Amino acid sequence: MKLSTKLTLFITGSKLVIVLLFVAALPILVKEIASQYTNYTLKQQRSKVLSIVKKNGLDYYLQGEENYGSYTLLKEEFIAFLPVKTGFSLDTIKDAQRLIEGDTLSYRVLSHTFKNKQKTYLLEIGKTTASIHQYNKPLQRFALYVLITLIVMTVLIDLTFIRLILRPLGSIIKTRLVNRVFPFDVEQKRIQTNTTDFKYLDESLLLLMDQINEAFYKEREFTSNASHELMTPISILQNKLENFLAEEGLDANQSVAVVEMMKTVDRLKKITSSLLLISRIENEQYIRKEELRPMELFQEIVDEIRHRLEEKNISISLDISPDALLKDVNRNLLFQLFFNLIHNAIKFNRQDGRIFIKGGRSNDGKYYIHISDTGIGIPKEDLPFIFDRFMKTNLAAQVGYGLGLAIVKSIAIYHRIQITAESEPGKGTTFKLRFN
């Protein structure tokens, strides 16, 4: 799940929980507020009544009567004075039933005793409980609507803001991490952001890329150094033996011994140069800017390798359009790649065997080349490892140094060629190359 989606979901969720809690509490809250407000109004009314009594005397209400009572038209509110025993004291607000003109109704009643001219009176002010809670429902509904609107608005704002805030992360990934090729271009602009975390991430990635570049350059330097350091002693050995072989007075046995030594040095030389070739390809030290026609390349290889074909009387058939053209390749490397494959197809073939080379376009428009032989094949358990360095299969047959296919693989990777091998022991092997 995307970070922005997660954040939005979390924010929306937490808001919903709060809203639900609030909605659940809303009736109680509204009720409480209404009741508190009623109590307050009752107290206000009491003060007002008492101040009138103080100012005009109680008779203003009693008009000579023993007690006084008054109520509104719908009996929603009432006010009453009545004398009580001296010493009786009361000052409460509570819900109680009162009988007014034959109707028994529930009221919130404020009861307050006070003294007037040596007599104690009880003042009661009441308000029907029904009228207290009449606004509860509309209030709740209104609050709910306002809340929902607010939530929707804040979620929309959050969504936009989160997108805006997370945008640098996307560009960091896009420009720093996706589809990068060695060596990295570290001279890139910093990602524009004022979020410290993203700045830190960007800086760290650039630093990491720098370190990788450094390691990469060191390896390249090592390759070059190693080549010099190894090739020079091999050179000395080879040239010394060469001079030694030319010496007068060397008998036949000695000559053969020198030649054997030369063969060993030659082997050392070829292993070293193969490893260097692979590491140079992996370090991308070759230019891929040439064009070539596979047909011409194969004819050239066949020409070069004809003596080996004749040696085993192997026939080779080329089924390739002369117009086919490969672009952005390194000619020498592709020569080496196909040379090695055809060389193997001969080496592991039987006497009077055949080699088929077929090129064409598959349904998706990609160019492919298949090279099949009628050779001894590769055992199934060895097939996944044939491209590994120093992997030697078919040990019964004449083997090389185990680097031929490793070179093929590295050249293929360098040219973004997919290469796979299929084989049936005793029948033959097919190498399939797909150009991208």
Add this chain to the structure above:
Amino acid sequence: MKVLIIEDEKTLAYEMEAFLKKSFYVCDLAHSFRSGVEQLELNQYDFVLIDLSLPDGDGLDVLKHAKKSNPGAAYIIITARTNLKDRVSGLDLGADDYLAKPFYLLELQSRMQAIARRKFNITEEAISIGEFQVDIQNRLVTCDGQSIEFSRKEFDLLSYLLLHKNRVLTRAQLSEHIWGTFVNDDYDSNYIDAHIKNIRKKLNACGSTEWLETVRGVGYRIRK
């Protein structure tokens, strides 16, 4: 002919000297950038062999110096750096050839002979051997005025043996000259022998090929 070998690896320089002396080249050795430049100021050479990686300077700079003080010489760059870039810049600066270490001294010599033919206009007359005339420049083999057809590889093989006559050439030396150094890992196979067999067959139609000897366990030699 006079040769200056600028190579910091002394053993290697001595081997090259020993080899070239046998072919009647006169050699001077320099083991550093400085002594190389000094020698070039003092003497005139026909050939200058330059190792690219010298302890106190870049071989390519020696080449620049040398082109001024010895403009008539032929230059061969020798290096273990088989980088394409070095190769191009070496040839750009006017090197006549380029050899990657390790190389066979035989190969060095035949490159020098090729340069000499080209650069110093040395025209060799057709070499006669047995009943045959071999014109290396025009790639022709004749016998009794009749020319004998050889494939490119066959002729290369024959002429290489002829250029190094009276020397046993191993199969690896022949193979590397004709098929190059790109990795072919089974020169032990007998394709060189197959070519020699073909050459003998073609020559035998006209005359004896006793001069083309097989040296058991070693290789081939043309004795003259």
